[in-house]
Amino acid sequence: MILHCVFLRFKSALSADEKKELLEAVSGLKAKIPGIVSVSYGPNVSPEGLHGGFVDGFTVTFESVEARDAYLPHPDHVAVGERLVAATDGGLSGILVFDLEI
Template sequence: MILHCVFLRFKSSVQEEEKQAIYEAIAALKEFIPGMVDVKYGPNVSPEGLSSGYNDGFTVTFEDETVRDYYLSHPDHKAVGDRIVRATDGGLSGILVFDMDI
């Protein structure tokens, strides 16, 4: 399984409703992408103060790398990805992606 972790530095102007809509759009991809097992999302709640400004994020669990790669190239994922880039501080520099084989 692949755990796809995405951490975000949203622009300060992005409202909670927009964040929720983005997360729901990601979760909706499960309907179109077989092997997309789980989606979780929310704000950083760590008390350590080590977030480097990445105060929101989501994870997607995939059955394997093949499913993850299909997700990455899927047009609906690309549309949500563009929406995320527009909502993050600095565009792509406001996004941190880390995948783990679990």
């Protein structure tokens, strides 16, 4: 399985409702793209203060590397990804992706 971790630095002008709607769109990909086991999202709750400005994020658990690789170019993922890029501070520099094999 693959744990796909995405950390976000949203634009400060983005409202809480706008953030929630975007993250719910990510969660909705589970119903549209095969191979997604689970999706979780929310704010960083670490007390360490080492977030580097990435204070929101989500994880997607995939059943396999192949499922993750099929998700990346999937049109529904691309559409949500474009919306996330537009909503983050600095575009792509406002997104950090880290995948773990679990």
